[in-house]
Amino acid sequence: MAIHFSTVDWAKDANIYEVNIRQYTPEGTFAAFAKHLPRLKDMGVKILWLMPITPISKKIMQGTLGSYYACNSYTSINPEFGTLNDFKSMINEAHQLGFKIIIDWVANHTGWDHHWTKDHAKFYLQDEDGKFTERNGWHDVIDLNYDVKEMRLAMIDAMKYWISECDIDGFRCDMAHLVPWNFWNEARTACEEIKKLFWLAECEVVEYHAVFDVSYAWAWMHTTEKFVKGHATLNDVRNVLHDYSQYPQGAHKMFYTSNHDENSWNGTEYEKYGDAAKTFAVFTCVWQGMPLIYSGQELPNYKRLKFFDKDLIEWQPNVELHHFYKTLLSLHKNKAIVDGETFILPTNNNGLMAFIRKKENDVVLVLLNLSTEEKIKIDVEHEWLCGSFQNIFSELIFSFKQKESFELMANDYLVYKKI
Numbered sequence: 001m002a003i004h005f006s007t008v009d010w011a012k013d014a015n016i017y018e019v020n021i022r023q024y025t026p027e028g029t030f031a032a033f034a035k036h037l038p039r040l041k042d043m044g045v046k047i048l049w050l051m052p053i054t055p056i057s058k059k060i061m062q063g064t065l066g067s068y069y070a071c072n073s074y075t076s077i078n079p080e081f082g083t084l085n086d087f088k089s090m091i092n093e094a095h096q097l098g099f100k101i102i103i104d105w106v107a108n109h110t111g112w113d114h115h116w117t118k119d120h121a122k123f124y125l126q127d128e129d130g131k132f133t134e135r136n137g138w139h140d141v142i143d144l145n146y147d148v149k150e151m152r153l154a155m156i157d158a159m160k161y162w163i164s165e166c167d168i169d170g171f172r173c174d175m176a177h178l179v180p181w182n183f184w185n186e187a188r189t190a191c192e193e194i195k196k197l198f199w200l201a202e203c204e205v206v207e208y209h210a211v212f213d214v215s216y217a218w219a220w221m222h223t224t225e226k227f228v229k230g231h232a233t234l235n236d237v238r239n240v241l242h243d244y245s246q247y248p249q250g251a252h253k254m255f256y257t258s259n260h261d262e263n264s265w266n267g268t269e270y271e272k273y274g275d276a277a278k279t280f281a282v283f284t285c286v287w288q289g290m291p292l293i294y295s296g297q298e299l300p301n302y303k304r305l306k307f308f309d310k311d312l313i314e315w316q317p318n319v320e321l322h323h324f325y326k327t328l329l330s331l332h333k334n335k336a337i338v339d340g341e342t343f344i345l346p347t348n349n350n351g352l353m354a355f356i357r358k359k360e361n362d363v364v365l366v367l368l369n370l371s372t373e374e375k376i377k378i379d380v381e382h383e384w385l386c387g388s389f390q391n392i393f394s395e396l397i398f399s400f401k402q403k404e405s406f407e408l409m410a411n412d413y414l415v416y417k418k419i
Helices: 030-034 037-043 084-096 149-166 181-191 206-210 218-228 234-245 260-266 269-286 322-331 335-339
Strands: 016-019 047-050 100-105 109-111 141-143 170-173 198-201 214-216 252-255 290-294 341-344 352-359 362-369 376-391 397-408 413-418
Touching (some): 084 149, 149 181, 234 352, 260 269, 269 290, 335 352
Parallel strands (some): 170 198, 198 214
Antiparallel strands (some): 109 141, 341 352, 376 397, 376 413
8 A cells, every 4th residue: 555645744743632612611612712722832732633613413413512523514613613713813823822723524424404415415325215314323414425526526625615714734534434535535635735734534444544644543542441441461452553563654543542432422531541541641642653632631531521512621720630741742752752663671561561762862761550560560671771861750860771670550650761
């Protein structure tokens, strides 16, 4: 499989923060969210992924507010969030602060009262009775027909609208694998005639990396959850990572312990990982790939946010994990993390993940106790472990001489970078 596109330079050491506008503030607007931008900049966030900004269909709507993912127009703003000018103002402010903005693009389906249902019924899949239909069991949406060339062109024109009109920086493509690969190839080619963009695919089909820069690490997240619950081993986790390492050069995975789907439907990271939630969050930022933080994880947020109704993130004056994530997002730009060589360190403990990464003069040592076992000892011997190293969390500096011993408490994490 050949990769058709190169990743835009600013994304190569970046991270993603998923923004749930509805639940972020009491107002639930772009303008209210914008007040959080300075805090997120200080935390080190680079890419802001906004969940769908388009209006929500009222027909067969779920809950009191409906699903973001059931739109009734691809080129309008959800009035709950504000106006088009409000959106442009927020993007302008974000750009001035150094953020990049990507929007959620739902190309597989629309809501039941999308204007295409009246103007262009042939754009949709239809059953034998000529009625709109849907293949995945989501009753509030109907599927588009990618055999219809005019629909594909209309979809691409809608994507180009947001680039030209609002200067967005890319797309997070919902359920990308449900849409033919060749459509995304056409869309990226056409959109990037306007500007070079970042493309994130919600899928784990390796062939889609011919078009997309980054895809989801669903298998990693599901396997780590099984590991914590005693249904998988660390070898199973390592096997997933090995599979990812076989992807074509230039293809990257997005690692996360939560996102909007996970939080609402499957539980918070604390329900999945328990006391190991922060330890797995460390991993997402120190393995090669792109880390994702979901709205409120920095609080931390211990509740499932309702998907179809207002359910406010309960911000506190002290955002407890701000510095935790700031430290990790800063480290993530280290050359050893971005595209360094990785050496998995031998360990005789089934709950310990240990590795060392290096690129040029940058070296990072990572020790993760992913178990409830106390006082795990590990001896590390490696030629890269030589010189002055700083514990990124305590900021204490140590002189390492190739062979060192470490002790970790239950669910403990130790990360050292060479200085």
